[in-house]
Amino acid sequence: MGKGGAAGEGAHPGREALAYADALHNLARYLTGNGPDAEDLVQETYPRALQAANQFAPGTNLKAWLFRILRNTFIDQYRRRRIDPTVGGLDTVDPVAQGPAPEDWLRDDIDLDRLRNVVAEEIGQALLQLSEEARTVSLLDLEGQTETEVAAILGCAVGTVKSRLARARETLRQRLQDYPR
Amino acid sequence: MECQGARLHLVDAQRGRLRPDLEGTLRAHLATCAGCARVAAAEQVLTDILERRLPSTRPPSR
Numbered sequence: 001m002g003k004g005g006a007a008g009e010g011a012h013p014g015r016e017a018l019a020y021a022d023a024l025h026n027l028a029r030y031l032t033g034n035g036p037d038a039e040d041l042v043q044e045t046y047p048r049a050l051q052a053a054n055q056f057a058p059g060t061n062l063k064a065w066l067f068r069i070l071r072n073t074f075i076d077q078y079r080r081r082r083i084d085p086t087v088g089g090l091d092t093v094d095p096v097a098q099g100p101a102p103e104d105w106l107r108d109d110i111d112l113d114r115l116r117n118v119v120a121e122e123i124g125q126a127l128l129q130l131s132e133e134a135r136t137v138s139l140l141d142l143e144g145q146t147e148t149e150v151a152a153i154l155g156c157a158v159g160t161v162k163s164r165l166a167r168a169r170e171t172l173r174q175r176l177q178d179y180p181r
Numbered sequence: 182m183e184c185q186g187a188r189l190h191l192v193d194a195q196r197g198r199l200r201p202d203l204e205g206t207l208r209a210h211l212a213t214c215a216g217c218a219r220v221a222a223a224e225q226v227l228t229d230i231l232e233r234r235l236p237s238t239r240p241p242s243r
Contacts, residue, residue, distance in 0.1 A: 022237075026237055112219075112222060112223060112226055115223060115226045115227065115230070116226055116229075116230065118230060118234070119234065120234045120235065120236050121236070123230060123231065123234055123235045123236070124235060124236045127235065138231075141192065142231055142232065142235070146198065147193070147198075162189050162193075163189060165192055166188060166189050166191070166192065169192065169224065169227055172227060172231075173223050173224075173227050176227070176230075
């Protein structure tokens with residue numbers, strides 16, 4: 001998975017935007033849960049980005065800007081389908097209310113070894129089981145976006161990103177360790 | 182630093198994004214709190230497996 005978010009692109013984001021097609025598709029794949037919908041989402045994202053090109057501030061993070069457009073497009077698509085992806089989402093995942101404290105299920109090195117031994121398919125499935133917001137925050141963090149950039153993409157406060165990321169990762173750790181072997 | 186605050190900073194610490202003074206405070210907390218130290222170790226493992234093993238999808242070639 002790619003790291004960082006190139007800043008300092010030129011005045012028009014058109015050509016440079018294509019360099020982020022893989023990163024956009026990766027996020028789209030984990031947002032939509034399947035390849036064809038991911039393709040549709042990316043294909044709808046690029047024309048929107050071109051239409052909004054005059055709103056892109058040269059020298060700012062083009063990758064983060066594209067992620068924001070893709071995520072907004074995803075939400076718009078869901079609204080068109082009359083499904084709200086945030087209902088029952090991350091904010092309902094309260095590790096304190098739903099399960100034991102993290103250290104209770106991280107009792108010893110055996111638990112850490114279980115986490116180390118998860119396989120790719122289990123990681124992908126665990127990620128897809130997260131709410132849309134939790135998936136987005138986790139994936140953007142893995143893409144190297146800073147919390148400030150993620151906050152701009154999601155349209156929320158940096159502190160909100162920090163707490164959502166911590167909760168999402170805690171949920172991921174718990175699910176991966178609980179995966180049946 | 183309390184446990185709840187410490188755990189919010191674990192990812193930032195991994196990414197090298199913490200202010201030096203905050204990082205020092207976090208390290209001091211981890212040295213004395215076994216629960217947070219275990220969570221920190223698990224966070225490191227999670228980052229490692231996500232970065233190395235999460236299937237990275239690519240658009241189909243045309």
